[in-house]
Amino acid sequence: MKRKFQYVLGLLAVLAGVASAQPVSFGLFGDMPYSHWEREHLPELINEMDRENLAFVVHDGDIKNGGSVCSDEVLHDILGVFQASKTPLVYVPGDNEWTDCHRKSNGGYDPLERLAKLRELFFGGETTLGQRTLALERQSRDPAFASYRENVRWEAGGALFVGLNLPGSENNYHGTTFRGGPVPEFVARSAANRVWLAQAFARARAKKLAGILIVIQADPEFENANVGHPQPGYREFLTQLQQETQAFAGRVVLVHGDTHLQQINQPMRDPVSKQVVENFTRVETFGYPFFGWVKATVDVTDPQVFRFSPRPWRATAP
Template sequence: MTKALKLTGLLMLVLAAAFSAAILANRHTYSFALWGDMPYARNGDGAKDGEKMARLVASMNAVELAFTVFDGDTKDGSSPCTDNAIGQETMDLFNKIKAPTVYVPGDNEWADCHRLNNGGYNALERLDYLRKTLFADGFSFGQTKMPLQRQGPARGLYAENVRWLKGGVVFVGLNVPGSNNNKVHDGRCLNEKSARTPADCEADNAEYLARDAANTAFLRESFQIAKQQQAVGLAVVMQADPGFDLPETEMENERKKAGFDGYDNFLAALVMETTAFNGQVLLAHGDTHFYKVDKPLTDQAHLLKNLTRIETFGSPNLHWVKVSVDINNPDVFSFQPVFVQGN
C-alpha cells in the first residue's frame, strides 16, 4: 500500500469517526416545545384567541423541534365541555403541528365540567370520553407521529398517562389536573354553580384516590427506568399548579391551608424519587398562566438542587417555551421563552 493510500485511509477513518460523533451529539442535543392553557374562547379584554393561535402554531412550525407537549386546558373554564370542544377541535389543533405533539389533559376538559357554565356534565363521563377519543392508539398527535408507552390500554383507564425516551431523558405525561386533582372536600361539593349530586361527590373522590395511586406508581416506575437506562434527566409534565407559590412559614404551610392537599401524595413521591436520582428532574405545568422557572421544593431548609419547575404561558399570553436538552450540560435542560410576534 502506498503512502498516499495509507494517508487517504487514515483520513477516511478520521472523517468517519467525526461523522459518528456528530450523529451521537445530534442525538443527544435537541429542543422541544412546552405550551398550554389555550385557546380560551375569550381573554380578559374580550378578544378571541383564534388569530393568536394561528400565529403560535406558525411560530412552532418554523422551528426544528423533536416534539411538543401541551400541558392541559384546551379551552377556558367558562365554556361548555361539548364533544366537539374537547374532542375534534383539540385533535384538529394538535395535528396542525409539524412535530409530534403529546397532550396532557387539564381540569377545564373534564374535572371542572360539572360547573353549570361548563354545561353541567358528569366529570367522570367527560374523562372517559377523552380517553376514548384522544388517547385511542399508541401514538402522539402532530403531522409526524411519535410512539408512546401508555400506562393503560388505548381508550381505557389511565391511557392518558404516557412515557417516551429521547436522547438520554425519560419523559412522563400525567393526568394531574387543577381543582385540587379532582379531590373534593366535605362541604364544598354541592353548590348553586355545580350540577354535582352527592353520589357524584363520592364518585369523584373515589376516582381521585385511584388515579392518584396510578400516577404515583407510573412516576416511580419511570424513575426506575431512568436509572436502568442511566438517563441524565427525567421530565414530568402535568397541568396543575399544586400551589408552589403560596408562602410557607416556620409555623404554617399556606399551600395546605389553602386546600391543595390533592397533590400531597404525588409531590411526596416526586421528592423521594428525585432525591434518590442522580440526574436532573424537570417538572413542567400550566394552570396559572405565568411563565416561571425556579426550584420550589421542598422548603427553604431542604432545597432539591436537581429539580427545576417550569410553568408555561397561558391565555391571553399565547406564547411557548423552547426547552433545549444537552447531555453534556450539567443542568441538562435550558429554557427560552418564545414570544410570538403579534400576540
C-alpha cells in the same frame, strides 16, 4: 457538603453513561385557547413551533377556558388543530376540559363522562398527535391501569419524558361537592399516578438517564407545601416527587400550567434542611392573558441537562 459531593459524582457518572445522545429541542405550551383571539391564532403559534424543527411539542392542559361549554364540538375542534401540527404533539389533560365540566356555564356535564370522551378522542392510539408522530408508552398497557391511556412516557436525547393526568381544581380531590373527599376517582387515579411516577424514576436510574421531565396541568402549590400546608389533592404527589428527585443523580424538571404565570425557578425544598433541592426545576408555561410558548433543549453534555427559552407572543386581545 458530603451529600452535595456525592450528588456531583453521581451526576458525572450519569452524564458519562449517556454522552452519545444528541441534543434534542422541543416546545412547551398550554392553557390555550381561552378566547376567540387565542383560538384564531393558535394554529399560527403551532406553525411557529413547526418552523423550529423541534422533535416534539407538549400541551400541558386546559384546551378551553373554565367558563365555556365542554361540548364534543369543542373537543373535536381542538383535536383538529392538534392533528394539523407538523410536529409530534403530546397533550396532557387539564381541569377545564373534564373536572370542571359540571358547572352550569360548562354545560352541566358529568366530569367522568368528559374524561372518558377525552380518552377516546385524544388518547386512542399508541402515538402522539400530529401529522408526524412518535411512539408513546401508555400506562394502559398494564391491565391493572387499563383506563389511564393519558399517562404516557417516551425517551429523547438521553432523558425520560413523562405525562400524568394531574389537573387543577385541586386534582378533583373533592369531586363536584367542594367538601369532604377524597372521592373514589381521585383515589384510583392517584394510585395509578404513583405507580407511573415510581416506574419512571426506576427506569431512569436503571438506564442511567441524565434527566426526567414530568408534565402535569396543575400548579401543585410548592409554596404551601414548603410551609407545611400542602393542598390535599397534591400532598402525596409532592412528597413522592421530592423523595424520588433527591434519590436521583440526574436533573428533574416539572412542567405545568394552571396559574398562567410563566416562570422558571427552583421551588422544591428539602423537608428537613429547608434547603433548595438543586437538581429540581419547575417550568410553568404561558397562560391567558399572555400567549406564547417555551422552547426547551435537552443536552446531556450540559451540566444543567435542560435549558429553557420563553417565546412570548403578546398579551391577548380582550
